[in-house]
Amino acid sequence: MAIAIENEIRGMRTLTARRVAGVCAILLGVLFVAVVISLRLGAFPLSVRDILATLVNGLLGRSDRVPSEFALVVFGLRLPRIALGILVGASLATAGAGFQALLRNPLADPYVLGVSSGAALGAILSIIFLPHVPGAIQAAAFVGAVITITAVFFLGRRGGQLDSATLLLAGIVAASFLSAGIMFLMTTLPGRDLRGMAFWLMGDLSSPPPTQNVRGWFVFLFVLFAIAGGAIYLTASDLNLILTGEKEAQHLGVNVRRVKLVVYVCASALTGLAVSVSGAIGYVGLLVPHAMRMLFGNDYRLLIPTSALGGAIAIVIADTLARTVVAPTELPVGAMTALAGAPVFIYLLRRRVR
Amino acid sequence: MSTASSTSAVLASAKVVPSVPPPRLSVEQATYAYAATDRSAPNFSLSATTFQARRQEIVAILGPNASGKSTLLRLAAGVISPLSGRIEIDGVNLSDLDLRTRAQRIALVQQESELLFPLRVWEFVLQGRYPYGRRLRFESAKDSLLAGNALSHVGADALAARWMNELSGGEKQRVILARALAQEPALLLLDEPTQHLDIGGKVELLRRLRKLADEHRYTVLVVTHELNLASEFSDRIILMHKGKCLRVGPPDEVYERDLLEEVFEAPLDVDVRSNGRPRVTLRGSE
Numbered sequence: 287m288a289i290a291i292e293n294e295i296r297g298m299r300t301l302t303a304r305r306v307a308g309v310c311a312i313l314l315g316v317l318f319v320a321v322v323i324s325l326r327l328g329a330f331p332l333s334v335r336d337i338l339a340t341l342v343n344g345l346l347g348r349s350d351r352v353p354s355e356f357a358l359v360v361f362g363l364r365l366p367r368i369a370l371g372i373l374v375g376a377s378l379a380t381a382g383a384g385f386q387a388l389l390r391n392p393l394a395d396p397y398v399l400g401v402s403s404g405a406a407l408g409a410i411l412s413i414i415f416l417p418h419v420p421g422a423i424q425a426a427a428f429v430g431a432v433i434t435i436t437a438v439f440f441l442g443r444r445g446g447q448l449d450s451a452t453l454l455l456a457g458i459v460a461a462s463f464l465s466a467g468i469m470f471l472m473t474t475l476p477g478r479d480l481r482g483m484a485f486w487l488m489g490d491l492s493s494p495p496p497t498q499n500v501r502g503w504f505v506f507l508f509v510l511f512a513i514a515g516g517a518i519y520l521t522a523s524d525l526n527l528i529l530t531g532e533k534e535a536q537h538l539g540v541n542v543r544r545v546k547l548v549v550y551v552c553a554s555a556l557t558g559l560a561v562s563v564s565g566a567i568g569y570v571g572l573l574v575p576h577a578m579r580m581l582f583g584n585d586y587r588l589l590i591p592t593s594a595l596g597g598a599i600a601i602v603i604a605d606t607l608a609r610t611v612v613a614p615t616e617l618p619v620g621a622m623t624a625l626a627g628a629p630v631f632i633y634l635l636r637r638r639v640r
Numbered sequence: 641m642s643t644a645s646s647t648s649a650v651l652a653s654a655k656v657v658p659s660v661p662p663p664r665l666s667v668e669q670a671t672y673a674y675a676a677t678d679r680s681a682p683n684f685s686l687s688a689t690t691f692q693a694r695r696q697e698i699v700a701i702l703g704p705n706a707s708g709k710s711t712l713l714r715l716a717a718g719v720i721s722p723l724s725g726r727i728e729i730d731g732v733n734l735s736d737l738d739l740r741t742r743a744q745r746i747a748l749v750q751q752e753s754e755l756l757f758p759l760r761v762w763e764f765v766l767q768g769r770y771p772y773g774r775r776l777r778f779e780s781a782k783d784s785l786l787a788g789n790a791l792s793h794v795g796a797d798a799l800a801a802r803w804m805n806e807l808s809g810g811e812k813q814r815v816i817l818a819r820a821l822a823q824e825p826a827l828l829l830l831d832e833p834t835q836h837l838d839i840g841g842k843v844e845l846l847r848r849l850r851k852l853a854d855e856h857r858y859t860v861l862v863v864t865h866e867l868n869l870a871s872e873f874s875d876r877i878i879l880m881h882k883g884k885c886l887r888v889g890p891p892d893e894v895y896e897r898d899l900l901e902e903v904f905e906a907p908l909d910v911d912v913r914s915n916g917r918p919r920v921t922l923r924g925s926e
Binding site: 300301302303390391392519520522523526527529530531532533534536537538539540541579584585587 | 717719739740741742743744747748750752753755756757758759763764766767768770771773776777778779783784823
């Protein structure tokens, strides 16, 4: 007790598991509100009361108590898309936070680094060469992501050192090269299963699940997310030290090489996962961790879960706007995130240069 | 005759329990060489070096640039492994220790990387508790207490809530030392800690190290260019020259005019102060 008071006086307020849980609970509440609002908006009007009644009865298996069209709109149309948004947002923001620690660069993001484009190219190739193999798209997107981040990492070095500006340039060049590859494939090989060019290059959440077993599909995706995201989270305190400096982290007992390998693989897997279902949505991995740093500080034990939840919130909101602002048509959700993200990127870049 | 030889054989084979504890740090015939494939590093080799450091001792490593001082320090820290020879801490081979155990025994203070994300001083010092934590390592009350104590020991209580990137050079050096103390190490290694300090800061730092060694039983190994401060505050000197350890001993044995002149390639005078410690001056500077 005396210690606590003494440290309070010193201004030391250490992070506790309780604080992490508390902050996450608040963000979960915000996410829930965003989901309800998103469920409410659209061509078929639903009141908040109808939505809550449908959700509660649906979850309790009493779907006969609400009108069938409510259940169809909520569970058949809007909720799968929202769930996809949550998965994609959480994956991209977690991957972004991971890449930022790994590359010691606050501007790192799967899209800016070209990793998303690499994953998209991998996904397209798998659709062309390995159609109808379950999980092949995710695996190929993962491979594409790993190859791209490895290439960008080596291109981003100068005199044996990772150089911040060179790294970003390498990422941007890789992204444009890979996008050209995507366009080439989409133009010359018009396969039946290929989604539109806008989907892969900009990102979109409008395509329905590729299988009848919607629940099984989401379980598959969320389990993948939990494994990769969980592995990154377990390295959170190691990442805190690596951010201070790799040499120093090593002296303090961090197995830097192993931690970096885990985060490389898992952040690439998360990017591949997100891109395989939604295309290359940009800037979420940059914007969300940055906002969370401003709100809650740089401790990765708090930053990773808040980024995941913040990413989910951001994509749910962005996608709701994307499908309502220009109704009855839709914008790709990636256009919404780029509209918000690009100016912030420029702002951060300029602030760093100064 | 045969009885005597068999007795000595038994003695030799039995695990001899020493009555005195082993030296805190023991470097025996350690050698090292930078790989020729590393483009950035010059070809450099450290020939067999032997020395020991005991509890409560300050050992200073002196020598001109590129004489192998930092290599020796990094060997003692376990950052690099010797090509041959043996380095032990409290009788345990350094290479047998895993990373975290090593970090509980040895703390290394060197020039810090630039911080990319802002960090409070107390958060920085708490990092020193990392080797003792579990998975996600939420810090315990004990960790906070020890971090607070470490800050007190370097006289930096008032800095706790400040941002790392707002500190002066001297303040930052003290905070980095505090993080090393938070590791509760047996062995404290410092690589040119006085480099960016003014004369007042240098004296203060060495006085602090002396106090830490005397009162808290740390063994301190410090690489420095400050001949006179080393003479004043350390128990033993290791003199390095071109990858060779020329001499190990108390300051008055190592500080010989001809030897120092040859090593540092400068005209030097050595006299002895009233407290018995040698003092080095530039000849002709009176």
